[in-house]
Amino acid sequence: MALNQGAPDWWRKAVLYQVYPRSFQDSNGDGIGDLKGIEQRLGYLSDLGVDAIWISPFFKSPMRDFGYDVEDHRAVDPIFGDLNDFKRLLDAAHRRGIRVMIDLVLSHASETHEWFRDARLSTDSRYSDCFVWADARPDGGPPNNWLSIFGGPAWTWEPRRRQYYLHNFLSSQPDLNFHNPVVQQEALDVARWWLELGVDGFRLDTVNFYFHNVALKDNPPSGRGRTQVVSESNPYGFQEHLYDKNQPEVLNFLDRLGNLLAEYPGSMALGEVGAERAWADQLMEAYSAPGRLQLCYTFDLLSDGFSPDHFRRVIGIQSGTPLWRCLSFSNHDVVRAATRFSRDESEAPLVSKLAMALLLSLPGTPCLYQGDELGLTEADVPFDKLVDPYGITFWPTFKGRDGCRTPMPWNTGPNAGFTTRDGVPWLPISEDHPALSVSEQETAESSVLTLVKDLIRIRKTELGFAAGEVRFYEMEDGILMFDRVSGEDVVTCVFNLSRTRHTVQLDPGPIWSIVLGQQGASIGSNERLELPPLAWAYLKSGSPDFNSAP
Numbered sequence: 121m122a123l124n125q126g127a128p129d130w131w132r133k134a135v136l137y138q139v140y141p142r143s144f145q146d147s148n149g150d151g152i153g154d155l156k157g158i159e160q161r162l163g164y165l166s167d168l169g170v171d172a173i174w175i176s177p178f179f180k181s182p183m184r185d186f187g188y189d190v191e192d193h194r195a196v197d198p199i200f201g202d203l204n205d206f207k208r209l210l211d212a213a214h215r216r217g218i219r220v221m222i223d224l225v226l227s228h229a230s231e232t233h234e235w236f237r238d239a240r241l242s243t244d245s246r247y248s249d250c251f252v253w254a255d256a257r258p259d260g261g262p263p264n265n266w267l268s269i270f271g272g273p274a275w276t277w278e279p280r281r282r283q284y285y286l287h288n289f290l291s292s293q294p295d296l297n298f299h300n301p302v303v304q305q306e307a308l309d310v311a312r313w314w315l316e317l318g319v320d321g322f323r324l325d326t327v328n329f330y331f332h333n334v335a336l337k338d339n340p341p342s343g344r345g346r347t348q349v350v351s352e353s354n355p356y357g358f359q360e361h362l363y364d365k366n367q368p369e370v371l372n373f374l375d376r377l378g379n380l381l382a383e384y385p386g387s388m389a390l391g392e393v394g395a396e397r398a399w400a401d402q403l404m405e406a407y408s409a410p411g412r413l414q415l416c417y418t419f420d421l422l423s424d425g426f427s428p429d430h431f432r433r434v435i436g437i438q439s440g441t442p443l444w445r446c447l448s449f450s451n452h453d454v455v456r457a458a459t460r461f462s463r464d465e466s467e468a469p470l471v472s473k474l475a476m477a478l479l480l481s482l483p484g485t486p487c488l489y490q491g492d493e494l495g496l497t498e499a500d501v502p503f504d505k506l507v508d509p510y511g512i513t514f515w516p517t518f519k520g521r522d523g524c525r526t527p528m529p530w531n532t533g534p535n536a537g538f539t540t541r542d543g544v545p546w547l548p549i550s551e552d553h554p555a556l557s558v559s560e561q562e563t564a565e566s567s568v569l570t571l572v573k574d575l576i577r578i579r580k581t582e583l584g585f586a587a588g589e590v591r592f593y594e595m596e597d598g599i600l601m602f603d604r605v606s607g608e609d610v611v612t613c614v615f616n617l618s619r620t621r622h623t624v625q626l627d628p629g630p631i632w633s634i635v636l637g638q639q640g641a642s643i644g645s646n647e648r649l650e651l652p653p654l655a656w657a658y659l660k661s662g663s664p665d666f667n668s669a670p
């Protein structure tokens with residue numbers, strides 16, 4: 121049974137936490153994190169104050185894309201444990217009031233999936249139409265110009281069947297054909313199977329890729345071509361993805377999924393919507409219409425944008441619309457925020473604190489990626505240690521995703537407490553990380569971890585940031601300032617995103633006080649807020665009860 125506690129829309133007020141299981145905690149010394157390891161660390165997650173965890177895929181898989189290539193959607197891969205380990209983890213999490221969301225990868229399967237092994241042999245296979253097949257063009261080429269995100273054409277020739285099959289990612293991740301009712305039914309059956317087991321929800325991998333255009337029309341050029349750095353080495357951005365994803369048929373499927381979720385009170389789904397800026401909001405609005413998905417996961421804060429204008433736009437989209445999005449600064453696919461937004465390493469702790477204070481002050485549902493709460497920086501993984509095929513292909517323009525996936529540092533002992541003394545972590549532990557480990561930070565008053573615990577606590581309690589409106593101030597360059605308004609309650613949030621000191625003149629009428637803020641942020645005479653570079657503060661005005669700066 122899903123955790124039946126609190127309101128059915130618990131996800132609106134929740135703080136989510138993404139666990140990348142390979143790198144969270146290894147319990148058996150094989151150098152790869154596992155389900156028992158997650159269970160051992162539930163106390164940590166509970167102290168942190170998160171309401172739900174999203175666990176990246178732990179299903180049976182050949183691990184070409186580290187679990188996002190599923191062989192059997194109903195089985196736990198032995199490297200992570202077994203189904204009993206999952207049931208124990210789920211029960212233990214529920215006992216602590218933590219909900220568990222699993223990562224359903226439905227858009228594609230692994231080439232080792234039973235259906236594909238059969239379908240690739242012949243057009244007579246009973247699973248023939250469960251994948252997307254097309255004949256060669258008369259010149260032998262693939263049926264159209266679609267590209268794989270991970271490099272090269274989105275089509276691979278299958279000599280046994282003498283046809284091409286579609287894959288938006290690796291060639292070992294054949295695309296499932298959602299136009300086939302059998303595929304849709306199986307996707308719903310898989311979801312039901314896990315709901316019956318008691319999971320509280322799903323993160324839906326690449327939900328906007330479920331359907332393709334059946335006429336297999338060519339995508340037109342985007343016109344963005346070589347102007348974008350990533351596109352220089354990856355032509356995927358050269359195209360406008362009109363036909364290989366974002367197809368309207370997905371809405372009917374999401375209605376069906378919504379009906380299924382409604383049978384399990386308190387369950388929910390969070391859809392990952394990776395789409396070009398111009399369309400993303402429209403898609404998310406349609407996907408999260410009533411009866412469909414509860415939440416969509418936006419890429420808005422996963423970019424390099426670190427300016428007041430950028431954040432104003434992102435926050436502005438959220439406020440004033442019924443669209444409730446899930447926001448994150450880091451995940452297992454992008455360079456960690458502490459590095460992405462810092463000009464050099466020395467800035468990383470300040471940048472991390474500011475990013476967490478910003479994220480946890482926003483409307484929407486915040487999602488922390490493991491290690492965000494420690495201010496972990498991107499690990500520098502040398503080419504000969506890379507395992508991510510995406511990074512290996514595009515090195516060095518794009519170094520792939522290994523640098524954000526290295527193991528969690530729990531302490532300063534052998535292997536940072538991630539695995540046993542003799543265990544060999546599947547990815548190297550960054551030399552910089554033991555100093556940022558949990559044991560180093562949990563008793564330090566000024567650590568990122570201590571701050572994040574405070575931020576989560578006050579977001580949910582006294583500040584009530586999970587609800588309410590946003591009112592922006594027109595500010596000088598480098599400063600982002602807005603009010604979070606909930607009924608009579610107003611909290612003013614000010615962030616200095618620049619590398620220079622700023623003085624912000626507050627409304628001189630009321631008495632102002634700092635509820636929580638970066639060390640060095642202070643209110644001087646005449647209600648002037650002093651903000652050193654990269655400092656921030658949550659302020660209240662008028663109430664003599666809030667007089668103490670931490």
Ligand code: BGC
Nearest residue numbers: 185188225289325326392453
């Ligand atoms: C996941 C990636 C994965 C891809 C293909 C995503 O968006 O987050 O890690 O490689 O889907 O499944």
